[in-house]
Amino acid sequence: MNDASPALAEIAHARGIHKTYHTPGGEVPVLRGVDLSVRRGESVAITGESGSGKSTLLHLIGGLDAPDDGALSVLGTDLRAADDTARATLRRNGIGMIFQQFNLIPSLDVRANLGFQARLAGRFDAARAETLARDLGLSALLGRYPEQLSGGQQQRVAIGRALAGNPPLVLADEPTGNLDEATGDAVAQLMLALVRQRGSALVLVTHSARLADLCDRRVHLRAGRLA
Amino acid sequence: MNARRAGLVAALLLAALPGAAQERGFAGLGGDNAGYALPDRARGLTFPRDHGAHEDFRIEWWYLTANLRGEDGRDYGVQWTLFRSALAPEGPLQGWAAPQAWMAHAAATSPDGHHFAERFGRGGIGQAGVTAAPFAAWIDDWQMAAPEGAAGIDRLRVTARGGDFGYDLSATAHGPLVAHGQNGFSVKSASGQASHYYSQPFYDIEGTLALPGGEVKVAGQAWLDREWSSQPLDRSQRGWDWIALHLDDGRKLMAAQVRGDAPFLFGSLIAPDGTVQPLRQGDLMLDAGRGSPPTRWRVRVPGAGIDVTIDAVNPDSGMATSVPYWEGPVTVEGSSRGRGYLEMTGYPAR
Amino acid sequence: MTTGRLARWRLVLGALVSHWMRRPLQLAMLLAGLMLATALWSGVQAVNAEARASYATAADRLGTGALPRLEPAGGQALTTADFVALRRAGWQVSPVVEGRLRNGTARVSLLGIEPVTRLGLTPAANDGGDASAGPGPQADLGAFITPPGQGYATAATARALDGADLRGLAIVIDADAPPNTLIVDVGIAQGLLGMGENLTALVAATAQPPGAPPLDRIAPHLTLSDPQAGSAADPAALTDSFHLNLTAFALLSFIVGLFITQSAVGLAFEQRGGVLRTLRALGVPRAEVLALMAAELAVAALVAGAAGIVLGWAMAAALMPGVAATLSGLYGADVAGSLQLRPGWVLSGLGMALAGTALAGARGLIQTARMPLLAAGMAAPWAQATARGLRLQVIAAGVLVLALPLCLAVGGLVGGFAALACGLLAAALVLPAVLDAVLRLAATRARGVLTGWFVADTRQQLGGLSLALMALMLALAANIGVGTMVGSFRSTFTGWLDQRLSAELYVTARTEDEGRAIRDWLATRADAILPIWNAEASLAGQPGRIYGVADDPTYRDNWPLLAAAPGLWDSLAEGRAVLVNEQLSRRAGLDIGDRIDLPGGALPIAGVYSDYGNPSPQVMMGLDDFGHRFPDAPRLYQAVRVAPDRAGALAAGLADRFDLPASAIVDQSQAKRVSLQIFERTFAVTAALNVLTLAVAGIALLTGLLTLASIRLPQLAPVWAAGIPRRRLARLDLLRTLLLAVATGAFAVPVGLGLAWMLLAVVNVEAFGWRLPMDVSVPLLARLGAASVLTALAAGALPALRLARITPGQLLRVFADER
Known part of the structure; x- marks a missing residue:
């Protein structure tokens, strides 16, 4: 995998990214020439007002969407040229994704959800999963189903799912947006600690200044550009 | 509805006709003969009476084979056969109640084609039958009959038609009738089974063959066999090989073997003037070539200096009729040259 | 890729299937819908297939299923001599005699065949396959054709003929014989039916050898009917409607079953929309998600389809005796009451289940394929109707x-059913x-x-x-x-x-003499005796029956007429007109005033009567006229008018006096x-x-x-x-x-x-x-x-x-x- 290459210090590289949404109400330009570089092990917070394009940028980096213009390369994959399968491969093997709505698989229990992406990527390690569950405080909940968990518990499962395969890049989209402040803080701390412990790079979108301050670097999106 | 199902019953009953019941000897010829007339060494032959049907005997046939040369220079063979099978030892001769069933086969063979057809008929109603004088044998629109005014069977007109072929031939005999065995009493097994058997091997024949490729005028020689019995085969006998040859020196040779635990051979060597020399076990040797049925044979009559090999004109001359067998023209090479017919029955289906 | 693709598929499939494990009721719905749909469809198909196979059994074995028939036109005779003449001209035909035997009230079809020429009609006869399949133990052609002959019949038919005068005929029990039919040699049949040298018809080989002269040269009085044209006498033509009816119902049931499947599948897609999105976000390619969902559905279809086939089988087995009874009762078509497993039927059931699932799942799959990875707001749920x-x-x-x-x-x-389908579907849609x-x-x-x-x-x-x-x-x-x-x-x-059925008693004599004696005996005891003679005849090209009836108030007052000319019963009694049944009227387009060809000359039609449950054409004429036209028709059957309260006693007296079997006397209520x-x-x-x-x-x-x-x-x-x-x-x-x-x-x-x-x-x-x-x-x-x-x-x-x-x-x- 690309993360095995020691020469690659730059994990994500974006230059001149443009993205416009076509809506029935007309064209909505969201990103107008964004440049961003994320290095190995680095944590970057993207902040900005609602509608500033934070999530869009994150989705582009995660290969969930394609830019209209500009150069975008993540873990050596040129995302402007990649097709659905190539982007899926990148997401599966290189990226851990944490969503605001957790997006757990409701019909699988916590244990299965935790190991899901690692298994998908073929990197599941039972001992590592065990440790991770303990670190996340989920050991007692492994047999439960998502609907039986609180929001904070669900987000901890989602974080565990993203990290279990040790991906070189973790993307988090408002990971604490659905949690109350206290829970959100605790979860965010835990996430950052675990990401650092594993040496993964982290890009997170948030409008919580406190969360952003916990990251190595903070970029602000305004009017479609990084400031 | 019901009429369709009637076919089942028909099939059921037809299995009792000369067919299928192979375990009773070939084509049922080894079966029960209770109540039927039996061949009699002292009976002799009487003409024209014996040209006709012998309803009190169980089975009987009128069997004509012809070796022909077409105006196109090719060899052809023609077969016209009418079988009679009595279903009961006695019964009325007229009407549906007459216990007689008839079956006929016609074939025309060329080096690259073999066409045949089969007909069935009931006795007593005129659909099929044989009259002795004037001679006529017929089933449906097939017939072998003396032309008007002709006595006996010295002159015959032979016609038949199948789905993809037909023929219309006229034959004239240039020699006498020939009685096989002892005055026409022909023994067929070591245990004494026998039949009444005579032939007219001296026909010149000509006419027209209609084949899928068109009509062709033909001329050649023909051989008529007449045989009737009630049980010509022993129970253990499985089939026979029968050979009738027209040798170029004017002699005719009938050689046959009935295959059983040990083959039973018999034959007749017929001089150009019709004198018959019966051939028995020891006078005659038949050696089959390869294949089943074997379409090449070595035929030897040491006492007469005959050592010939016969070869089928068309090895694919199987008769896929209700009782399958092989019947086709052959060429003769060796000590004598000539042509003839080969018939083989009771071989396992290929 | 280092990742085992198979392992990944298993993982994703596991995630998809886990949905059903958490919602077993939904799974049960999906499977039940598919299973019921398949069961109804395949059950009916099994019944249909079995019935059709029954008609065709003999036809398949011998290839004689659709043999053309030669029949005499307009009351002319067809004789053994005609048969021989056709054969001698090269025509490959076989004679048939058809008639009916009565034994008390029992009626058994008599079928005369000629086995020797019959089997020669088809090339299939030559492969000897039937013989090796093992015919009955003592099939004996000689015994079959020589008087008194043999008759082949099922045990039930033989029982129905118990005591009948069959001139010493030996009955051979044959389970394969057509129900309620006695098969004898054509000559024996002529004797039993008193037909002399007459035949009913000739069946002909489909392909005649070339060179046979045309029919009008040898036998101009015969007409060739092509069975493919589907005459009314053919049970296939009649029963087809019944089967079409059943098939239409099966299809309807299948569609109803698909509604269930459709809602279960639709719901499953709807509920799993988020999971599908998550799976793709986690790196499962779209094509794989689609393929795995399709595979999941296919497995469900196969499982439910197999269960449906088993259920359909059970259903068919339960319904089969009823269907067999229906077909034989209504159409005279004989069908075995048991079921056989036919591979084609199993395949068609599974095929329908798969096709139905594909239909039900198509929408979900297409939506999944089009689903944007990033949900831009909630899409309208499938369950919401839009204007x-x-x-x-x-x-x-x-x-x-x-x-x-x-x-x-x-x-x-077909047009009628198509119209039905259009109407029903339109109503459902609206x-x-x-x-x-x-x-x-x-x-x-x-x-x-x-x-x-x-x-x-x-x-x-x-x-x-x-x-x-x-x-x-x-x-x-x-x-x-x-x-x-x-x-x-x-x-x-x-x-x-x-x-x-307005008369109180219906009495069948065993012989004409007995019939006469019965009428004499009744003359002083009953209010009226109404002879009902009948004969088979070709009516407007189809086999039918002609009845001679007495002139009596019983008919004048009660007969179910649909249309009548003035003075109808008088003209009937005087032999100036006939009545026809509705079937004949409709099929031949005959109405009052039209003339109909009858044996012995045409007559005008004076009335049409309803004749439910009888597929064949029928004509009624005055008794005297009937006597002139059919002097040989057996005179065995009569209706008896008597005060209803005396009917029982009279029936008992009749039975005593003439030693009649119970089945020979039918009272109205029983009938x-x-x-x-x-x-x-x-x-x-x-x-x-x-x-x-x-x-x-x-x-x-x-x-x-x-x-x-x-x-x-x-x-x-x-x-x-x-x-x-x-x-x-x-x-x-x-x-x-x-x-x-x-x-x-x-x-x-x-x-x-x-x-x-x-x-x-x-x-x-x-x-x-x-x-x-x-x-x-x-x-x-x-x-x-x-x-x-x-x-x-x-x-x-x-x-x-x-x-x-x-x-x-x-x-x-x-x-x-x-x-």
């Missing part, structure tokens, strides 16, 4: 309605729009907050329930339609029986009972299918309701929060289901009656040759109304119970999840 969707359905319905007259114009049975309109109207009238909410909420749910309601409507309409048809049939038939039995059986199969269809519709409704129950919690929660208790909500929900079912039922009434009209006036005429007056039965409608309410109750109970027992926490979560 545009309703409009489209109405337009489609309009097109179907326009196609309806076109189908009728095509005519024939149903949601109609219900929506009704609810819109109700909304304007609604007073009170709760009522207003109730109506609005019902309207909103219409989309989710529309499929199920359409299924219910179709099931009800089919029930009404078929029920009305059966009811009309039964009442008409009963009335007709009363008219037709009516037997006749009615036949018709009850005819429609037993249809009734069974009706019940099953309704059950399937009930399950569809249940599925729809369960689907909605999970979706509409957010809509119920605020109402609950506003102070309506859960029990009341549940009651309202059940009430809603009932109201929708009742509305659907009301809509189904005209649709069902239309269906009944089509069945009676179009399909029935095409299939049977007679038309029935439509008899709308209010009890039937009431019964079906109750059935629809019951179905709704059964379907609505579980969702309502669940709602009543829902925890406040679950309702509260709606607010917690609300964003």
Whole structure:
């Protein structure tokens, strides 16, 4: 995998990214020439007002969407040229994704959800999963189903799912947006600690200044550009 | 509805006709003969009476084979056969109640084609039958009959038609009738089974063959066999090989073997003037070539200096009729040259 | 890739399938829907296949299934000499003698065949396959053809012939013989039927050898009928309608079953939309997600299909005896009452299950394929009806309605059924729009907050329930339609029986002498003796029967005439005219005043009478005229008029005096009972299918309701929060289901009656040759109304119970999840 290459210090590289949404109400330009570089092990917070394009940028980096213009390369994959399968491969093997709505698989229990992406990527390690569950405080909940968990518990499962395969890049989209402040803080701390412990790079979108301050670097999106 | 199902019953009953019941000897010829007339060494032959049907005997046939040369220079063979099978030892001769069933086969063979057809008929109603004088044998629109005014069977007109072929031939005999065995009493097994058997091997024949490729005028020689019995085969006998040859020196040779635990051979060597020399076990040797049925044979009559090999004109001359067998023209090479017919029955289906 | 693709597929498939494990009821719905659909379809197919195979058994074995027939035209004779002449000319034909034997009241078909030429008609005879298949133990051609001969018959037929005078004929029991038929040699048959040298027909090889002279040169009085043209005498032509009828029902059931599948599959896709998105976000390519979902559906289809085939098999096995009885009773076609497993049938069942699942799952798969990875807001749930969707359905319905007259114009049975399909589908499509309109109207009238909410909420749910309601409507309409048809049939038939079986006793003599003696004996004891002689004849090119009847008030007052010329009975008695049955009139296009060719000369038609349950043409003429035309017809059968209270004693006296078997004397009530039995059986199969269809519709409704129950919690929660208790909500929900079912039922009434009209006036005429007056039965409608309410109750109970027992926490979560 690309993360095995020691020469690659730059994990994500974006230059001149443009993205416009076509809506029935007309064209909505969201990103107008964004440049961003994320290095190995680095944590970057993207902040900005609602509608500033934070999530869009994150989705582009995660290969969930394609830019209209500009150069975008993540873990050596040129995302402007990649097709659905190539982007899926990148997401599966290189990226851990944490969503605001957790997006757990409701019909699988916590244990299965935790190991899901690692298994998908073929990197599941039972001992590592065990440790991770303990670190996340989920050991007692492994047999439960998502609907039986609180929001904070669900987000901890989602974080565990993203990290279990040790991906070189973790993307988090408002990971604490659905949690109350206290829970959100605790979860965010835990996430950052675990990401650092594993040496993964982290890009997170948030409008919580406190969360952003916990990251190595903070970029602000305004009017479609990084400031 | 019901009429369709009637076919089942028909099939059921037809299995009792000369067919299928192979375990009773070939084509049922080894079966029960209770109540039927039996061949009699002292009976002799009487003409024209014996040209006709012998309803009190169980089975009987009128069997004509012809070796022909077409105006196109090719060899052809023609077969016209009418079988009679009595279903009961006695019964009325007229009407549906007459216990007689008839079956006929016609074939025309060329080096690259073999066409045949089969007909069935009931006795007593005129659909099929044989009259002795004037001679006529017929089933449906097939017939072998003396032309008007002709006595006996010295002159015959032979016609038949199948789905993809037909023929219309006229034959004239240039020699006498020939009685096989002892005055026409022909023994067929070591245990004494026998039949009444005579032939007219001296026909010149000509006419027209209609084949899928068109009509062709033909001329050649023909051989008529007449045989009737009630049980010509022993129970253990499985089939026979029968050979009738027209040798170029004017002699005719009938050689046959009935295959059983040990083959039973018999034959007749017929001089150009019709004198018959019966051939028995020891006078005659038949050696089959390869294949089943074997379409090449070595035929030897040491006492007469005959050592010939016969070869089928068309090895694919199987008769896929209700009782399958092989019947086709052959060429003769060796000590004598000539042509003839080969018939083989009771071989396992290929 | 280092990752084992197979392992990944297993993982993803596991995630997809885990949905079903968490929702076993939904899985059960999906499987049950598919299984029932397949079961109904394949069950009926099995019945059909078995019946068809029965007709064709002999035909298949010998290739004689569709042999052309040569028959004498217009009363001329066909003799053995004609047969021989044709054979000698090269025609490959075989003679047939057909007739009927009577033994007391038992009638057995006598079939004379000529086995030797018969088998020579087809090349199949030459492969010897039949002989090796093992014929009966003592098949003996000689014994068969030489008098007294042998007759082949089943044991049952042999029993029916017990004691009959068959001139010493030996009966060979043959389980394969056609039911109620004695097969003998053609010569024996001529003797038994006293036909002299006459034959009924010749069957001919399909391909005649070239060079045979044309028929009009050898036998100009014979006409060749092509069996492919489908004469009325062919059971296939008659029974085809019955099978088509069953197939139409099976297809309807299958469609109803698909409604269930469709809602279960649709719900599954809907509920798993988030999971699918998550899976793709986690790096599963779209193509793999689609392939795995399709595979999941295919497995479900195969499992449910296999179960459905087993169920269908069981159903067919249970229905088969009824079908066999129907076919033999109504059409005289004989079918074995047992079932055989046919690979083609299994494959067709699995194929239908797969095709049905594909149809039901196509929408979900397409939506999944198009689903954007990033959800830009919630897409409209599948269960929500859109105004545009309703409009489209109405337009489609309009097109179907326009196609309806076109189908009728095509005519024939197929046209009739196509028109039926168009009408039913159009009605189903238009149903949601109609219900929506009704609810819109109700909304304007609604007073009170709760009522207003109730109506609005019902309207909103219409989309989710529309499929199920359409299924219910179709099931009800089919029930009404078929029920009305059966009811009309039964009442008409009963009335007709009363008219037709007006004499008190019917007596069959064993011999003509005995018949004469019976009439002499009765002369002083009965009020009237009405001889009924009959003979078989070719009527308008089809085999039929001619009756000679006495001039008597029994006929004048009671005979079920559909049309009559003035002075009808006088002209009949004087031999100046005849009556024809409705079948003959319709098939040959003959009406009053037209002349009909009869043996011994044509006569004008003076009347048409109804003759239910008889597929063959029939003619009635005066007794004297009949005697002149058919001097050889056996004179064995007579009706006896006597005071009803004396009928029993007279019957007993007759039996004593002439030592008649019980079956030789039939009293009116007994005859009516037997006749009615036949018709009850005819429609037993249809009734069974009706019940099953309704059950399937009930399950569809249940599925729809369960689907909605999970979706509409957010809509119920605020109402609950506003102070309506859960029990009341549940009651309202059940009430809603009932109201929708009742509305659907009301809509189904005209649709069902239309269906009944089509069945009676179009399909029935095409299939049977007679038309029935439509008899709308209010009890039937009431019964079906109750059935629809019951179905709704059964379907609505579980969702309502669940709602009543829902925890406040679950309702509260709606607010917690609300964003």
